[in-house]
Amino acid sequence: MRRGDGQTIAEPARSVPVYGSCDVLVVGGGPAGFAAAVAAAREGADVVLIERYGHLRGLATGGLVFWIDRMTDWGGHLVVAGIGQELMDRCGQDAILGPPRELWGSGDKEAVAYWGIRASAHRGVVTWAPTVDPELMKCVSNDMVREAGVHTLFHCWAVAAIHDAGRVRGAIFESKEGRFALLARVTIDASGDGDVFAAAGADYESDFDSQTIHARVNTSFRFGNVDMPRYLDFKLNQASEHNELLRRGAAAGVELRVHATAYDSVALFMTPKFSGYSALKVADLTAVEFRSRDAMRQGLAWFRAHVPGFERAWILDTAPQVGTRHTRRLAGVTRVTLDHWRASGRYPDAIGLCPGLTPEFPTLEIPYGCLVPQRLDGVLAAGRNLSADPPSHNPLREVPECWVMGQGAGLAAALAVRNDVSLRDVPMSELQQKLRRQGAVVDPPA
Ligand SMILES: Cc1cc2nc3c(=O)[nH]c(=O)nc-3n(C[C@H](O)[C@H](O)[C@H](O)COP(=O)(O)OP(=O)(O)OC[C@H]3O[C@@H](n4cnc5c(N)ncnc54)[C@H](O)[C@@H]3O)c2cc1C
Structure with missing residues (x-):
């Protein structure tokens, strides 16, 4: 093959049929998108979830990344719960390799040795970091979106954003039915790669930490x-x-x-x-x-x-x-940095938590601002395309944190639609209260 080297051809202009319109459009059915869709629908929003493959949960199932990283802090407290933990509970013990609750946080040498070789003990502490049957996770995820009333469409690939005057109004998809548009009051980009916000012109970062597995x-x-x-x-x-x-x-x-x-x-x-x-x-x-x-x-x-x-x-x-592991990261209202995390990890607009990297690190409060673009309206980024510096992105792209961001984004989107406010003006105390009601952990353990 000879490469095109900048050569182009003009495609004829065409009208694209509108497949439908909804309150909240979620692009990408990975951990973040799945949690976002369920959270928004449970809050009463009319939600459409679009996924390019034929199953839910993204890399955590289709990528065979079914070891779920730590959901407990170094003291054994469950700091990631909500929709993610509900999914774990519903998968059932037979499909999960992970320590019983009474061992979480244990430093018992025998337990640490046993669970260490099963990826559920780190730095001398037993943690809740379960390894789960990916096929069962797909089935239970299907149950959860159906029960919540999410309108799910598989085998559709987002190829463009619909936007004008600095506001995203939905996205355009390719499918076996051809190209179509979905209009939405709020769009959540959970593609992992920022496909929608990048297409809409949002600023993003793509530098990475070459010394670690960050972009491998x-x-x-x-x-x-x-x-x-x-x-x-x-x-x-x-x-x-x-x-x-x-x-x-x-x-x-x-x-x-x-x-x-x-x-x-x-x-x-x-x-x-x-x-x-x-x-x-x-x-x-x-x-x-x-x-x-x-x-x-x-x-x-x-x-x-x-x-x-x-x-x-x-x-x-x-x-x-x-x-x-990494492609694009949103340039968000708040950029999580490792320095801030190490210093305190506190944010006033927390939507959930991420356990400290080591026992010396505080638990991080994940800010809502890392999902909100600096300039663009009508769109949130949830999951591994969040706004963060490379070293803090590395842990924040893990499955539990993507659940947290997804649930936060979904609820924020539902509240913005209901209250008819901009995504950047969603009242934080109401969002945090709703998250707690949905079983999420927003406040660090005392
Ligand atoms: C090899 C590897 C090992 C890892 N190990 C672990 C681990 O052990 N524990 C852990 O917790 N985490 C691990 N991670 C990280 C974790 O799996 C991912 O970062 C996490 O799944 C990201 O979730 P997400 O929802 O943001 O994105 P994804 O899981 O990437 O989901 C995005 C979804 O969007 C869909 N999509 C993408 N683009 C489009 C489009 N244009 N139109 C429609 N749909 C689209 C995709 O098909 C996918 O389903 C690992 C990652 C990798 C790559």
Whole structure:
């Protein structure tokens, strides 16, 4: 193929049919968009939720990122609850790998060792960081949007924003029915990539922290027919042999990290993570898909030959959604910074919490302002396209925080519509009160 190098063709102008209009349009059905849609609908708004794939919960299901990061603080208090925790409760214990409530915050050495190798203990503390069956999460998410009365449309891709005079009024989608418009009083951009606010001309940032995994990309996968109890026993009781095996694997070009799941025969891999790619470029996304599957095939052969419990493993599946950690971040009214977080983490317009990065860090109050564009009206950004500096974006893009932002955005949108006020003028005390009523945690534990 010869590249176009700036060459263009003119498409004929056309009228686009209006599919419908609603109070709140949510673009993207990932953790943030799902929570936003449910929260807004439960508050009585007429909500349309649009998703480009055929299932809900974005990377947390379709990206096979089904280890949900910490929802408890270092003292074991549940600081992320609301719609996210409701989803966990409804998935049920059989589908979840995670410590019982009475162990949250425990420093007991045996419990920490047991849960540490199951990704639910960090820095000597047992945490609520569950690993959940992604297929069940899709089903329960379907139940929750249906029950809330959300009008959900799958297989539609937002390609443009409808906006004039500095105000977003909906979005245009491509689908098997062709191109159509959806008009909305408020639009929530939960695409993860800021597709809608960028198309509407909002300012955004795209710099990233190249020293960490912040912008690394990969396609996750699972191996089946694994003897996970045997592998975990090896990891726990023969730690030095296990570490030596990892070193030998790395020397052989295999950089896979095993993640335990709710099922004894299934292992999850969210590795290896590739740097130097943009998740907004199709050639880069394609290269990552190829490289991830090459690494998976090579890894399977190595694991079968060397790793206890993997002798008869096979590839169970690969994620249909490429794992994207970072693309665009809104330039918002409030930009969360690591310095402020370290100093106090307090914000007057908190919509929820994020546990401190280490026991020395305070719990962060996530501000509503990080969802509100500096200039544009009629649109909020929820989820990993929030406004934050790169080091604070890294933890804030995790699934629990995306639930928090989604629920906050959904409720704010419903209140703005009901009270006929601008999104930037939503009364904070009312928003916080409604969030508490919906089961969210807004106030840091005393
Ligand atoms: C490999 C990897 C490992 C990770 N590990 C963890 C982990 O262990 N624990 C954790 O808590 N977090 C983890 N994360 C982070 C977390 O998964 C994501 O940051 C989180 O899912 C973001 O949620 P979101 O709703 O903002 O966006 P997404 O989950 O990206 O959801 C966005 C949704 O919008 C849809 N969409 C996008 N563009 C359009 C469009 N134009 N039109 C219509 N629909 C659109 C997408 O299909 C998707 O469903 C990881 C991320 C990656 C990539």
